[in-house]
Amino acid sequence: MEIERINDNTVKFYISYLDVEERGFSRDEIWFNKDKSEELFWEMMDEVNEEADFVMEGPLWIQVQAMDKGLEVTVTRAQLTKDGQKLDLPDDIEERRKMFASEDTEATEFDEFEPVFDEPDIKKLxxxxxxxxxxxxxxxxxxxxxxxxxxxxxxxxxxxxxxxxxxxxxxxxxxxxxxxxxxxxxxxxxxxxxxxxxxxxxxxxxxxxxxxxxxxxx
Incomplete structure (x- = not known):
C-alpha cells in the first residue's frame, strides 16, 4: 500500500486489488458488503496511522476512487471548534458525498460518514x-x-x-x-x-x- 501525507489533515493512499486479496478480501466484498468494506478501511487506516502518523480524531471525510488495478483513497480529518462545530471541511457538500467514483462512470452517492473517534485520547487496546x-x-x-x-x-x-x-x-x-x-x-x-x-x-x-x-x- 502506497501512502502520501498531503497535509496535517489529509492523507491519500493507494491499494492494489492484489493487496486487497492478500489481506483476505475479495472485490465483491469491498463493493457490496458494507461490513467487509468497513473492516478493510479500518485495517488500512491502522496502517496509515502507523506509517504516516495520521491520528484518527473527530469526523473523517472519505473519498474512494476506483482505478484499473486498485483503489485510491483520500481521507480528510474535519477540524472542529471548541463547541463542536465543523470548520475547514474539504470542498463542497456534493464532493464529500462522492464516495466510490469510477474513472468512466458517474459517482455513486452515499450519506456522509458519521463522526468517528470523537474522544482524541482513546487508547488502542x-x-x-x-x-x-x-x-x-x-x-x-x-x-x-x-x-x-x-x-x-x-x-x-x-x-x-x-x-x-x-x-x-x-x-x-x-x-x-x-x-x-x-x-x-x-x-x-x-x-x-x-x-x-x-x-x-x-x-x-x-x-x-x-x-x-x-x-x-x-
Whole structure:
C-alpha cells in the first residue's frame, strides 16, 4: 500500500486489488458488503496511522476512487471548534458525498460518514503482529511473563500472527505503549484484524498464547 501525507489533515493512499486479496478480501466484498468494506478501511487506516502518523480524531471525510488495478483513497480529518462545530471541511457538500467514483462512470452517492473517534485520547487496546516461527515469541513471553495480556496465535497465509488484547482497567496507556515497544523489538505489526484471523486462519493458541509458548517451547 502506497501512502502520501498531503497535509496535517489529509492523507491519500493507494491499494492494489492484489493487496486487497492478500489481506483476505475479495472485490465483491469491498463493493457490496458494507461490513467487509468497513473492516478493510479500518485495517488500512491502522496502517496509515502507523506509517504516516495520521491520528484518527473527530469526523473523517472519505473519498474512494476506483482505478484499473486498485483503489485510491483520500481521507480528510474535519477540524472542529471548541463547541463542536465543523470548520475547514474539504470542498463542497456534493464532493464529500462522492464516495466510490469510477474513472468512466458517474459517482455513486452515499450519506456522509458519521463522526468517528470523537474522544482524541482513546487508547488502542488490540494489536496484531506477524512473524515466521513460533520460537520468535519466546523472548517476548519471557519478558512479559507476569503481564496480564489476552493473547492468541493464528497461522494464516504461510505466516504466524500474534493477537493481543489489553484490559483497559488493568493497563494504563503508558503500560500499553511500553509493552508494545518490547514486542516491536522482535516482531512487526500487521493490519490483519482478529476477525479476519478467526475466519480464515488456523488457530494455534486461542487463549494464553504467550504462556503456552513459554510452556511448550521454553
Amino acid at each position: 488490540e494489536y496484531t503482529f506477524v512473524f515466521s516461527e513460533i520460537e520468535e515469541l519466546l523472548p517476548i513471553a519471557r519478558r512479559l511473563m507476569y503481564v496480564p495480556i489476552e493473547s492468541a496465535v493464528y497461522y494464516f497465509d504461510n505466516k504466524y500472527y500474534l493477537y493481543l488484547n489489553f484490559d483497559e482497567i488493568l493497563h494504563s496507556e503508558e503500560d500499553i505503549k511500553n509493552n508494545i515497544s518490547i514486542i516491536s523489538e522482535y516482531l512487526r505489526t500487521s493490519p490483519l484484524t482478529i476477525h479476519r484471523l478467526e475466519e480464515y486462519g488456523k488457530p494455534i493458541f486461542v487463549k494464553d498464547a504467550l504462556s503456552n509458548v513459554l510452556h511448550y517451547f521454553g
